[in-house]
Amino acid sequence: xxxxxxxxxxxxxxxxxxxxxxxxxxxxxxxxxxxxxxxxxxxxxxxxxxxxxxxxxxxxxxxxxxxxxxxxxxxxxxxxxxxxxxxxxxxxxxxxxxxxxxxxxxxxxxxxxxxxxxxxxxxxxxxxxxxxxxxxxxxxxxxxxxxxxxxxxxxxxxxxxxxxxxxxxxxxxxxxxxxxxxxxxxxxxxxxxxxxxxxxxxxxxxxxxxxxxxxxxxxxxxxxxxxxxxxxxxxxxxxxxxxxxxxxxxxxxxxxxxxxxxxxxxxxxxxxxxxxxxxxxxxxxxxxxxxxxxxxxxxxxxxxxxxxxxxxxxxxxxxxxxxxxxxxxxxxxxxxxxxxxxxxxxxxxxxxxxxxxxxxxxxxxxxxxxxxxxxxxxxxxxxxxxxxxxxxxxxxxxxxxxxxxxxxxxxxxxxxxxxxxxxxxxxxxxxxxxxxxxxxxxxxxxxxxxxxxxxxxxxxxxxxxxxxxxxxxxxxxxxxxxxxxxxxxxxxxxxxxxxxxxxxxxxxxxxxxxxxxxxxxxxxxxxxxxxxxxxxxxxxxxxxxxxxxxxxxxxxxxxxxxxxxxxxxxxxxxxxxxxxxxxxxxxxxxxxxxxxxxxxxxxxxxxxxxxxxxxxxxxxxxxxxxxxxxxxxxxxxxxxxxxxxxxxxxxxxxxxxxxxxxxxxxxxxxxxxxxxxxxxxxxxxxxxxxxxxxxxxxxxxxxxxxxxxxxxxxxxxxxxxxxxxxxxxxxxxxxxxxxxxxxxx
Amino acid sequence: xxxxxxxxxxxxxxxxxxxxxxxxxxxxxxxxxxxxxxxxxxxxxxxxxxxxxxxxxxxxxxxxxxxxxxxxxxxxxxxxxxxxxxxxxxxxxxxxxxxxxxxxxxxxxxxxxxxxxxxxxxxxx
Numbered sequence: 084x085x086x087x088x089x090x091x092x093x094x095x096x097x098x099x100x101x102x103x104x105x106x107x108x109x110x111x112x113x114x115x116x117x118x119x120x121x122x123x124x125x126x127x128x129x130x131x132x133x134x135x136x137x138x139x140x141x142x143x144x145x146x147x148x149x150x151x152x153x154x155x156x157x158x159x160x161x162x163x164x165x166x167x168x169x170x171x172x173x174x175x176x177x178x179x180x181x182x183x184x185x186x187x188x189x190x191x192x193x194x195x196x197x198x199x200x201x202x203x204x205x206x207x208x209x210x211x212x213x214x215x216x217x218x219x220x221x222x223x224x225x226x227x228x229x230x231x232x233x234x235x236x237x238x239x240x241x242x243x244x245x246x247x248x249x250x251x252x253x254x255x256x257x258x259x260x261x262x263x264x265x266x267x268x269x270x271x272x273x274x275x276x277x278x279x280x281x282x283x284x285x286x287x288x289x290x291x292x293x294x295x296x297x298x299x300x301x302x303x304x305x306x307x308x309x310x311x312x313x314x315x316x317x318x319x320x321x322x323x324x325x326x327x328x329x330x331x332x333x334x335x336x337x338x339x340x341x342x343x344x345x346x347x348x349x350x351x352x353x354x355x356x357x358x359x360x361x362x363x364x365x366x367x368x369x370x371x372x373x374x375x376x377x378x379x380x381x382x383x384x385x386x387x388x389x390x391x392x393x394x395x396x397x398x399x400x401x402x403x404x405x406x407x408x409x410x411x412x413x414x415x416x417x418x419x420x421x422x423x424x425x426x427x428x429x430x431x432x433x434x435x436x437x438x439x440x441x442x443x444x445x446x447x448x449x450x451x452x453x454x455x456x457x458x459x460x461x462x463x464x465x466x467x468x469x470x471x472x473x474x475x476x477x478x479x480x481x482x483x484x485x486x487x488x489x490x491x492x493x494x495x496x497x498x499x500x501x502x503x504x505x506x507x508x509x510x511x512x513x514x515x516x517x518x519x520x521x522x523x524x525x526x527x528x529x530x531x532x533x534x535x536x537x538x539x540x541x542x543x544x545x546x547x548x549x550x551x552x553x554x555x556x557x558x559x560x561x562x563x564x565x566x567x568x569x570x571x572x573x574x575x576x577x578x579x580x581x582x583x584x585x586x587x588x589x590x591x592x593x594x595x596x597x598x599x600x601x602x603x604x605x606x607x608x609x610x611x612x613x614x615x616x617x618x619x620x621x622x623x624x625x626x627x628x629x630x631x632x633x634x635x636x637x638x639x640x641x642x643x644x645x646x647x648x649x650x651x652x653x654x655x656x657x658x659x660x661x662x663x664x665x666x667x668x669x670x671x672x673x674x675x676x677x678x679x680x681x682x683x684x685x686x687x688x689x690x691x692x693x694x695x696x697x698x699x700x701x702x703x704x705x706x707x708x709x710x711x712x713x714x715x716x717x718x719x720x721x722x723x724x725x726x727x728x729x730x731x732x733x734x735x736x737x738x739x740x741x742x743x744x745x746x747x748x749x750x751x752x753x754x755x756x757x758x759x760x761x762x763x764x765x766x767x768x769x770x771x772x773x774x775x776x777x778x779x780x781x782x783x784x785x786x787x788x789x790x791x792x793x794x795x796x797x798x799x800x801x802x803x804x805x806x807x808x809x810x811x812x813x814x815x816x817x818x819x820x821x822x823x824x825x826x827x828x
Numbered sequence: 829x830x831x832x833x834x835x836x837x838x839x840x841x842x843x844x845x846x847x848x849x850x851x852x853x854x855x856x857x858x859x860x861x862x863x864x865x866x867x868x869x870x871x872x873x874x875x876x877x878x879x880x881x882x883x884x885x886x887x888x889x890x891x892x893x894x895x896x897x898x899x900x901x902x903x904x905x906x907x908x909x910x911x912x913x914x915x916x917x918x919x920x921x922x923x924x925x926x927x928x929x930x931x932x933x934x935x936x937x938x939x940x941x942x943x944x945x946x947x948x949x950x951x952x953x
Contacts, residue, residue, distance in 0.1 A: 169936070445855065445898065447885045489884045532875040 105154065106144040106628065107173035109137050111161055121158055121178065129153040129165060147171075171628035174680045175721065198621055198634060198673070203528070203538050203560045204293065205570050205619050205636065207231050209286040211311075215780075215825075216717070216732045216768060220324060220332045220354065222283065222308060223275035227766060228734050230673065230687035230713040231288050232306075235706075238588035239794040239808040239815050240406050240425060240465070242370045243272050249290065249303040249615075249638050250667035250691035250707060254578075254585045257293065257301030260308050261394070262453065263435060264298060268503060269459045269474035271585045273429065277400055279352040279377060281322050281334045284309045290636060291617045292556050292574025295524045295540035296482065296495060299554040302576035302613045303640060303667075312394075313338045313346035313383045317827045324823035328370060328816070329358030332823075345384050352377040361409050362817050363790060365798040367423075367808075369815045371406035390441040390449075398433040407466070408801065418467060423801035425591065427463040447486045447493070454479040465590035466801065472584055473506040493528040509583055509596070514606060518579070520546035534562040548604040552577060566623040573616040579605040580646040582658050589656045592807040593797075599659035609660050612643040632675040640667045649697050650705055650744035653753075653807065663696025667704075681720070687713040703742050706812050708761075710739035725774040732770075737763040741812045746796075753796045753805045759812040762789050777826050784819045791815065852901035855884070859896040860910065862888060863919040863939045872937070876916040877909050895920075 109121045120141030127134030128151035137143045145154065147168065157163035161178040195213040199206055209229060216228045223244035226232040233247040246253050258266035258274070266274035286308050293305035322334040331354065338348040356373045363369060379398040384391065404427040405413060411424030435455035442448040459474040482497035499522045507514040524542035529535075537559040545551040556574030563569050582598075583589075589596065603609035617638035624631050642665040649657040670690040677683050689711040693704035703709075713736055720729045740758040747754060768782035791813035797805035862873055870888045873895060877886045882903025888895045897909070907922065914923040917933045919940075930940065 444857065445885075446887070447898075486884060489878055490886075491878060532878060 104144045105147050105168045105171060105173060106142065108141045108175045109143065109156060109158070109178060110141055110175055111158070111178045121161075124156060124158040124178070127155050127157075129155050171625065172680075198632060201560075201568070203536050203570070204558045205290045205572065205617065207288045207290075209288065211284055214280045214283055214286075215770070216734075220280050220322075220334060220352075221276045222278040222280065222286075225280045225283065225286065228715055228732070229288070230685070230689065230715075231290065231671070233711070236811060236814060237272065238591055239791075239811045240367070240371075240591035241272070241404070241427070241588060242406070242815070243588075244275065245272065246275065247707075248288075248306075249640060249669045250693040250704065251303040251640065252585075254580065255302040255576075255613075257297060257305045258308075259297055259305060261310060261437070262297060262307060263437075263455045263480070264300070264478060265308075267300070268476065268505070268581055269461060269472045269584050270431070271581065272587050273402065273427070273461075276375075277377065277402065277431065278308065279334055279350075281320065282310050282336070282350055282352070282379070284311045284316075290619075290638060291558065291572035292576055292615045294538070295526055295542040295554055295556050296480075296497070298499065298501070299522070299542060299544055299552070300576060300578045302578065302611070302615060303638075310381070311336070311348070313348035313381055314340065314343075314385055316348060319826075319828040321826040322823065324821060326819050326821035328356070328360050328819060330354070330356045330370075330821075344386050346382070348379075348381045348383075350377075350379040350381065359409050360816070363792070363794065363815070365793075365795055366408050366410070367795055367798055368406050368409055369817075371404045373402070373404040375400070375402040377401075388443065390443045392437075392439040392441075394435075394437040396433070396435045398431075400429070400431040400433075402429045402431075403427070417464070420802055423466050423806070425463070425465040427461065429459070429461045431457065431459045433457045445485075447484070447490050449484045451482045451484075452480070453482075463587075465587075466806075468590040469508065469510050470583065470587065470590055471506070471508040474584075475504045477502040491530050491532065493530075495526045495528075496524065498523055505581075507583065514583070516548075516605075518546065518548055520544050520549070536560050549577060549579060549610045563620075568621050570619040570621075571617070573614065575612070575614050577610055577612045579610045580608065582606055582608070582646060582648070586648055586656070588809050592656075592809050593802075593804050594650075594653070594807065594809070595655040597655045597657040599657055603660065606658070608646050608658065609644050611645050613640050613645070614643070615640045626676070629677040630675075631677075632673070634671075634673045636669075636671045638667075638669050642666065645695075647695060647697060649699075650809065651697060651699055651702070653744070653746045653749050654804065656809075657698075659698065661696065662698070663701065665695040667691065667693040682716065682718045685713075685715040685717070687711075689713070705742050705744045706810075708739040708741045712737040722772075726772055727774060728772050730768075730770040730772065732768045734766045735763055736766075737761065743810060743812065746810070749796070749805055753807075755796075755810060762813055763787070764789055764814065776828060777824070779822070779824045781822050782820070784821070785814055785816065786818050788818045789813060790817050854900050854902065856899050856901045857896070858899070858906055859894050860906070861893055861921045862895045862913055863893060864888070864890075865937055865939045866890065868934060869918065869937050869939070872916050873913055873918055876912045876918075880904050880909055880912055883909060 109124045110118055111121050112118060122137050122139045122141060124137040125134060126136060126143045126145055128148050131151055133148060135143055135145045152167060153165050154168050155163060155165050156176060158178055164178055166173060195210050197208045213228060214225045223234065223246060226234050226246055235245050235247060237243045237245045248256055254271055257264065286306060289305040291304060293301045316338050318338055320336045324332040334352045336348055336350040338346060340346040354375045356370060360369045377400045379396060382395040384393040407424030408422040411422035413424060413426055416422045416424055437453045439451040440449060455478045457476045461472050463470050478501050480497060480499040482495060484495050486493050501520045503518040505516050522542050522544035524540065526538060526540035528538045540556045542554045554575050558572045561569045598606060600607050615638060617636060619636035621634040642661055645661040645665050647659055647661055672688045674686045691707060691709060693707055694701060695704060716733045718731045722728045739761050743755045743757060743759055765786045766784045767786060768780060770778055770780040772778040791811060794811055794815045796807040797803055864873055870890055873888045874886045877883050877897060882900040883897060885898040886895060910920040910923045913920055914925040917925045917929045919925055
């Protein structure tokens with residue numbers, strides 16, 4: 084802490100003292116249209132004689148004179164340019180030759196990942212530019228360049244990418260799509276791959292329990308994705324992608340505006356993984372064969388004068404996966420001992436509607452109504468394990484917004500209703516159930532207009548299996564000094580664990596399912612309850628005249644009740660309620676800096692300490708690294724004629740050692756060490772923007788070819804007692820290269 | 829009889845309207861001109877007005893320089909709001925900020941200098 088303080092103070096003093104200089108680099112084009120640095124260029128404050136000239140590298144530095152405000156740059160053979168000296172570093176300045184057409188580019192961009200100073204909750208906003216950096220193409224992959232969220236592969240068979248936040252797996256996160264709960268229940272494992280990346284306009288990641296408006300389920304945080312909207316989206320978008328493992332994707336959308344107020348969009352996504360890949364020669368596919376068709380139609384109505392807003396969405400999805408041994412043929416080998424194989428077939432239908440009204444005379448007063456219905460039908464088998472789940476869900480939420488006295492005191496209140504029905508079959512067992520809940524909520528936002536603001540929310544829900552309970556949540560922000568914020572949050576979350584849907588990887592093993600009977604209502608287990616509290620600090624400042632962001636967050640989640648998933652006996656997986664303590668402490672330190680013009684670095688260190696009291700003793704969570712480093716470098720060249728430029732991106736992810744579940748009861752060849760070794764993954768992408776309509780991208784994932792040996796235990800005897808694909812801590816798939824193009828109108 | 833009744837109703841209605849005309853509006857909407865440049869000005873102007881009792885909602889438009897507000901006329905007067913805005917350095921159509929306060933504004937907010945509008949006003953987000 085003391086060290087931090089010293090660092091801070093020294094940074095501060097260096098900023099405050101010293102005279103401000105305006106610096107920049109002057110460039111031009113020679114006769115061959117080649118870029119050259121211009122030396123001895125005259126730099127003079129407008130209407131003065133105070134000036135300087137550029138050195139041989141084209142650079143200049145001139146003490147800031149606030150009386151003048153503008154500098155004049157002049158050079159023989161070039162048009163003089165007058166520039167407002169409004170920031171310490173003017174960056175590169177191009178002079179136009181006396182006869183030239185190209186324009187001088189003056190631009191200022193926002194980082195594609197934004198941490199807000201002013202938002203009361205700890206929210207990281209990720210915009211669509213960030214989505215372009217990830218290889219492609221769906222929500223789970225879009226977090227690969229984002230340090231707040233960890234992306235893991237759930238097991239060596241299904242290849243499903245799962246995300247983690249604050250040391251907890253994705254079931255503890257609340258996913259919303261345009262503020263309506265989306266990936267939950269049956270779609271928990273595969274649902275992230277059902278939202279194509281190019282449909283997403285932005286993502287908001289909230290660390291900490293979040294708002295009470297969207298329900299009581301979130302424990303580690305909330306992830307909201309906003310989709311592109313027909314009235315503001317491009318008319319046409321087309322994206323196609325292929326990689327060296329025969330993965331192909333096509334992604335297109337078309338928007339039509341009937342008028343300024345009414346628009347519709349048709350969105351289509353298809354992907355195919357056709358390659359039988361077994362690079363590690365264990366006879367099992369390294370990545371599943373899969374096919375997906377995803378169709379959505381969106382309607383948007385907007386009448387700002389009368390104050391009405393409305394959306395209507397229909398989405399249909401078909402997703403088939405086949406995995407297991409390379410020689411497995413479903414027709415021939417299903418439910419036989421010939422080869423081990425698995426198929427997961429899902430069809431899903433979603434319909435949702437939103438209606439909002441802002442009182443035209445009272446702009447601070449509004450109401451909104453949202454409703455959604457979905458039917459998720461998954462039929463699957465993993466070897467001899469049969470798993471079918473059908474989840475029908477209905478959601479509706481009514482919300483009223485207004486003020487008390489003035490907009491310093493705002494409130495939101497409303498009612499919500501939820502209904503879920505599950506038809507679930509695990510081998511011969513049936514776990515059909517219906518859930519319904521009604522809730523009321525009230526959220527108050529205070530802003531003292533200077534330093535302090537907070538959101539205090541409370542909701543009461545009556546649920547047929549979780550009973551009646553209260554969910555309080557508080558988020559507070561305090562501005563310590565200029566460009567800094569201190570945040571504090573605390574909140575409660577409660578949820579029923581859908582143990583099979585959330586842990587489907589267990590079926591791809593010979594582990595026996597051991598449901599230790601309790602007295603609860605959900606698979607005879609009690610619901611999970613946890614408190615999440617967090618404290619965070621963010622400072623934005625200029626170092627060497629370039630923007631620098633620094634933030635530290637610490638969160639602690641303490642479970643009052645939890646359903647433990649115990650992998651410590653290699654013959655079984657046990658589910659039981661927590662009897663002792665369970666907590667997750669996580670620390671995250673982020674640095675963002677523009678090293679040189681247009682070269683940004685994002686560096687993160689994370690420390691997760693997750694400890695649970697299993698029946699066999701207190702242990703850290705398995706397959707979870709204690710330390711993690713993340714570095715992302717991003718470079719963009721200057722935009723030339725018709726936005727022509729290059730974009731480069733490099734991400735390095737380092738994971739510390741992870742505790743592996745106990746395998747000491749296995750015969751020696753199937754035993755794993757106590758800890759896995761540390762490793763790093765490198766991803767990179769290069770994009771060439773040819774013009775404002777067309778771009779090509781080339782990328783590599785896992786370039787260093789880091790893979791886990793023996794990612795599946797006992798592959799030679801997949802129907803024997805030791806077969807296990809759940810002990811995965813490293814990627815299965817080696818280096819992957821891809822090529823794609825985007826076209827937009 | 830009927831005529832008398834109608835008369836009575838009309839009189840009551842007229843009286844009611846009269847009362848209404850005299851009554852102070854609880855959600856009175858007004859707008860006026862306030863000078864300023866940027867996001868920082870916007871926040872300063874809005875804060876100063878919102879801190880007055882009775883001001884329910886304010887929004888200052890950077891482009892049009894128009895401040896629109898909703899206020900409870902029982903609790904404050906428009907002139908008070910204008911005075912409060914000038915007290916933090918901004919001129920309105922009726923009031924003017926003291927030079928001393930104006931000079932203490934950040935460079936990019938010095939709206940009396942026509943060049944200041946070209947300065948970088950930072951991004952507040």
